[in-house]
Amino acid sequence: MIDFSFTKEQGEFRKKVREFARKEVEPRRKEWDRDRKSALPINERAAAWGLLKSDMDNITKGILVEEIAYVDFNSAMPVVWATLPFTLDKFPGVPEEVKRPIQERILSGKSFLALCFGEPGAGTDMARFETRAVRDGKEWVINGIKNTISWVDADYYFVCAKTGQEEEGVWSLTDFLVPASTPGVSSPEVWSDMGSRGATRGIVQFTDVRIPLNYMIGEMGKGYILAAEFFDINRAFIGLKCIGAAQASVDEACEYAKKRIVMGKPISMYQAISFPLAEAQTLLEAGRLLCFKTLWKADRGERHTIEGAMCKWWIPEMTLEIVRKCLLIHGQYGYTEDLPFEQRLRDILGWQIGDGTAEPSKLLIARSMIGKEYVG
Numbered sequence: 001m002i003d004f005s006f007t008k009e010q011g012e013f014r015k016k017v018r019e020f021a022r023k024e025v026e027p028r029r030k031e032w033d034r035d036r037k038s039a040l041p042i043n044e045r046a047a048a049w050g051l052l053k054s055d056m057d058n059i060t061k062g063i064l065v066e067e068i069a070y071v072d073f074n075s076a077m078p079v080v081w082a083t084l085p086f087t088l089d090k091f092p093g094v095p096e097e098v099k100r101p102i103q104e105r106i107l108s109g110k111s112f113l114a115l116c117f118g119e120p121g122a123g124t125d126m127a128r129f130e131t132r133a134v135r136d137g138k139e140w141v142i143n144g145i146k147n148t149i150s151w152v153d154a155d156y157y158f159v160c161a162k163t164g165q166e167e168e169g170v171w172s173l174t175d176f177l178v179p180a181s182t183p184g185v186s187s188p189e190v191w192s193d194m195g196s197r198g199a200t201r202g203i204v205q206f207t208d209v210r211i212p213l214n215y216m217i218g219e220m221g222k223g224y225i226l227a228a229e230f231f232d233i234n235r236a237f238i239g240l241k242c243i244g245a246a247q248a249s250v251d252e253a254c255e256y257a258k259k260r261i262v263m264g265k266p267i268s269m270y271q272a273i274s275f276p277l278a279e280a281q282t283l284l285e286a287g288r289l290l291c292f293k294t295l296w297k298a299d300r301g302e303r304h305t306i307e308g309a310m311c312k313w314w315i316p317e318m319t320l321e322i323v324r325k326c327l328l329i330h331g332q333y334g335y336t337e338d339l340p341f342e343q344r345l346r347d348i349l350g351w352q353i354g355d356g357t358a359e360p361s362k363l364l365i366a367r368s369m370i371g372k373e374y375v376g
């Protein structure tokens, strides 16, 4: 049986997040963007509102992302990442006494965990990562550079490093938990990104960083699997973040089109205005269904790699175009920094790249359709 409805509790939760976003997020949106300030402090406010819970299902988390992104793109991900079991429940091997207090700090919005994959020489091609972890007695010693880390100001890093041999490819990778306060960890640079500025993306350098053996996450050589599982679900959240921003743009364009008079009538009376809005709403609904289907499958414990890949290649591209059209409907006003369209364009564009570009996602889909051996 297919049931497309949200539960009563999810409906109530949506209302609460909407109120939170209007009261707590909206007043800070411009400051995060204009002053390139990390949006992470919003997590303490989200915790105070009771929005951060470790036992939320993924569909509810999707609602959280979409509603926050409707108001501000940059603070949507930190809030949902604070709730992800990925952050710590799923850190097999790391002792409870280490991960439990960290999880409590993250869920109270006082700490944050950033993900360190991308390097100067490799992003998509994880097999080429050069950051290396070497066992030395009772410790791991990590050396390397991760140079594209969102929320570089986090207190903890999830670091994907090489422990095996070159020829093992992605099976040479292992994940580690590294507190940012560990000697040898530094963050020498934050990029001047065109958008997603509240996500403070920058470099994290590891120089002879020593961590206990049991800070290794999961099994040796299985680091890629943990990462891939995270990407599968995060791609639905990224989709909903883009949809939130695009839905706000469509709603604003509808309002504006009713009020703006051109050649004697509201521009909404011209089908060249109303039809693109109708098309945009249709695409947003389709994208929303795809994201929630991905999250629904994840909640049922079903594989959702292909749905996640579909969310990732399609939704940022589709929503970018919708926001562009909504900007144009606002004419010259749409082009100013007073209205949020230009920021939304910059922000969404960044997440066409962040968490993987379109091509590797299309490869995953094509291989599932045609067969791995037939797709280059």
Ligand SMILES: Cc1cc2nc3c(=O)[nH]c(=O)nc-3n(C[C@H](O)[C@H](O)[C@H](O)COP(=O)(O)OP(=O)(O)OC[C@H]3O[C@@H](n4cnc5c(N)ncnc54)[C@H](O)[C@@H]3O)c2cc1C
Residues within 6 Å of the ligand: 115, 116, 117, 118, 121, 122, 123, 124, 125, 148, 149, 150, 151, 196, 201, 350, 351, 353, 354, 355, 356, 357, 358, 359, 360, 363
């Ligand atoms: C806003 C933002 C936030 C980010 N946040 C994080 C973060 O928190 N943590 C983190 O680790 N990384 C983060 N990243 C990095 C991001 O995940 C990588 O940039 C991304 O995976 C692409 O890697 P790359 O930039 O090295 O490009 P490359 O892998 O070098 O790719 C270059 C180009 O080749 C294309 N390409 C790759 N493979 C193929 C193929 N098989 N066929 C055709 N074309 C292909 C790509 O699509 C791209 O256009 C972030 C990036 C951005 C922009």
